[in-house]
Amino acid sequence: MVKISNIKVYENIADNKIIDLVIKKYKINSNDILNWHIVKKSIDARKKDDVHYNYSINLELKNENKYKKFEKVSKKILPNIEINNLDKKIPLIIGSGPSGLFAALTMVQNGLKPTVIEQGDAIEKRQEVVNNFRNKGMLNPLSNVQFGEGGAGTFSDGKLTTGIHSPFCNKVLQEFVNFGAPESTLYLAKPHIGTDNLINIIKNIREYIISKGGKFLFNTKAIDFNINDNKIKSVICNNNGNIFEIPATHVVLAIGHSARDTFFKLYEKGILMEKKNFSVGVRIEHLQDSINKAQYGTSTKLKLPPAEYKLAYHSKTGRSCYTFCMCPGGVVIASSSDENTIVTNGMSNYLRDGKNANSAILVNVTPDDFKGDSPLLGIQFQKDLENKAFVLGGSNYYAPIQRVEDFIKNKKSEFIGKVKPSYLPGVTLSNLQEILPRFVSNTLIEGINYFDTKLKGFSDPDSILTGVETRSSSPVRILRNNENLNSNILGLYPCGEGARICRWNNVSCC
Numbered sequence: 001m002v003k004i005s006n007i008k009v010y011e012n013i014a015d016n017k018i019i020d021l022v023i024k025k026y027k028i029n030s031n032d033i034l035n036w037h038i039v040k041k042s043i044d045a046r047k048k049d050d051v052h053y054n055y056s057i058n059l060e061l062k063n064e065n066k067y068k069k070f071e072k073v074s075k076k077i078l079p080n081i082e083i084n085n086l087d088k089k090i091p092l093i094i095g096s097g098p099s100g101l102f103a104a105l106t107m108v109q110n111g112l113k114p115t116v117i118e119q120g121d122a123i124e125k126r127q128e129v130v131n132n133f134r135n136k137g138m139l140n141p142l143s144n145v146q147f148g149e150g151g152a153g154t155f156s157d158g159k160l161t162t163g164i165h166s167p168f169c170n171k172v173l174q175e176f177v178n179f180g181a182p183e184s185t186l187y188l189a190k191p192h193i194g195t196d197n198l199i200n201i202i203k204n205i206r207e208y209i210i211s212k213g214g215k216f217l218f219n220t221k222a223i224d225f226n227i228n229d230n231k232i233k234s235v236i237c238n239n240n241g242n243i244f245e246i247p248a249t250h251v252v253l254a255i256g257h258s259a260r261d262t263f264f265k266l267y268e269k270g271i272l273m274e275k276k277n278f279s280v281g282v283r284i285e286h287l288q289d290s291i292n293k294a295q296y297g298t299s300t301k302l303k304l305p306p307a308e309y310k311l312a313y314h315s316k317t318g319r320s321c322y323t324f325c326m327c328p329g330g331v332v333i334a335s336s337s338d339e340n341t342i343v344t345n346g347m348s349n350y351l352r353d354g355k356n357a358n359s360a361i362l363v364n365v366t367p368d369d370f371k372g373d374s375p376l377l378g379i380q381f382q383k384d385l386e387n388k389a390f391v392l393g394g395s396n397y398y399a400p401i402q403r404v405e406d407f408i409k410n411k412k413s414e415f416i417g418k419v420k421p422s423y424l425p426g427v428t429l430s431n432l433q434e435i436l437p438r439f440v441s442n443t444l445i446e447g448i449n450y451f452d453t454k455l456k457g458f459s460d461p462d463s464i465l466t467g468v469e470t471r472s473s474s475p476v477r478i479l480r481n482n483e484n485l486n487s488n489i490l491g492l493y494p495c496g497e498g499a500r501i502c503r504w505n506n507v508s509c510c
């Protein structure tokens with residue numbers, strides 16, 4: 001197989017027709033082509049007068065000797081995950097977010113029949129409860145944007161970018177395609193799935209796991225852990241008030257970073273954890289058109305997808321400010337999981353065709369920002385901020401918002417300008433500086449001003465800030481042994497965001 005890289009494309013051509021252009025440009029005899037596929041497609045908009053698509057493709061050719069000028073490559077083989085040393089007992093997985101679902105998928109692919117317990121609803125019902133919160137401000141603390149089948153990222157942009165270089169990344173992308181994501185997920189430089197697609201994909205993964213003998217118990221919360229002789233023996237569960245015990249010697253703890261009561265229970269039971277750095281801030285919304293103009297310029301004739309950005313700033317104070325989880329053409333979504341709190345995040349559908357672009361702008365918080373030894377202090381820090389945002393918003397799940405110009409001037413906003421906030425169930429004009437720690441406000445202002453020098457219009461006076469964004473990463477890490485993947489309790493395997501071990505996109509790349 002050979003690879004042709006750096007194929008610049010200045011016309012609007014469908015991906016499946018790119019081969020015609022390649023045949024012409026590189027003088028390939030079409031009869032020699034046995035097979036071909038796109039390996040990478042990205043947009044190069046570094047020079048506004050030279051915006052183009054950039055493709056790399058792999059070709060299997062007859063008479064390969066004729067094409068010596070092309071780089072030879074070998075077929076990519078997806079890594080196999082083999083599960084050894086697990087006895088025949090049924091493994092138990094707590095949590096059906098990406099880490100729990102992929103653990104279950106891998107187990108059934110290896111002939112095991114796991115049980116997955118999830119405190120929230122199955123995806124079909126979960127859509128309803130999320131809509132109830134967005135439209136009527138009715139929060140279900142067990143099933144919401146953070147909790148339920150598919151986990152925290154189900155109502156998201158479904159960005160599948162990461163800074164890690166692991167062969168398993170390709171396996172994850174391939175599984176998404178197997179279960180319904182578009183083929184382009186495999187080759188786009190920055191693939192994303194969108195909430196609308198994710199919902200069906202998650203359902204397909206669940207149905208496959210069940211067809212292979214796996215089991216799902218929704219609305220079932222792990223409330224206690226029986227540990228004997230430093231080994232996990234069973235998990236106590238609560239299903240709508242019905243308390244029962246599941247004996248289990250292999251338990252995957254895929255609880256995410258927001259199940260605060262479960263963290264407290266695990267700490268009480270002696271599971272080792274430590275506090276860690278995290279970030280807090282606000283969501284910013286711009287008109288998507290302004291971002292497109294800033295990123296692509298105005299001269300290109302190409303039909304380009306809604307533009308993205310990713311920016312970072314390092315203050316002389318030692319703090320950093322960065323944009324995170326940018327959602328082109330998306331909405332700011334109410335992501336509370338505790339009563340009397342406001343939490344923001346972002347979501348888009350596959351087409352990303354909404355009017356606004358949004359992203360988090362965050363400032364780093366370190367364990368030195370709160371005194372004390374408990375590893376759970378960061379959770380309290382987040383929660384205090386979320387409670388203050390709730391009160392500032394009017395104590396009715398309306399989020400506090402502010403125009404960027406007013407935020408910089410430290411004065412309450414009195415009107416909304418050309419950027420209309422997308423947050424539901426509603427918003428309240430506020431002064432976010434009243435609730436943010438001083439170091440966060442100051443670093444945000446420095447960051448916003450600096451970002452405007454990189455992305456024209458970032459500090460547009462009418463851009464909208466919505467508070468508060470607190471759950472970009474876990475303030476706690478459950479410790480695990482890197483060799484056997486156990487926590488300090490044998491048979492209890494922390495994974496995913498709660499253990500802060502793996503993440504679909506990490507701070508340095510989203």
Ligand SMILES: Cc1cc2nc3c(=O)[nH]c(=O)nc-3n(C[C@H](O)[C@H](O)[C@H](O)COP(=O)(O)OP(=O)(O)OC[C@H]3O[C@@H](n4cnc5c(N)ncnc54)[C@H](O)[C@@H]3O)c2cc1C
Nearest residue numbers: 095097099119147151152153156159222256259496497504
């Ligand atoms: C709105 C939003 C948008 C996001 N957008 C993106 C994005 O575009 N790209 C990206 O890579 N990341 C995104 N993220 C982050 C991403 O969702 C998380 O990194 C990811 O979901 C972590 O996966 P996880 O399986 O470790 O945990 P989670 O997804 O948090 O799943 C944990 C699950 O465990 C359940 N659980 C917890 N405790 C218990 C218990 N005691 N008993 C039973 N069940 C329990 C929870 O209900 C939950 O469903 C987004 C997050 C949000 C909230």
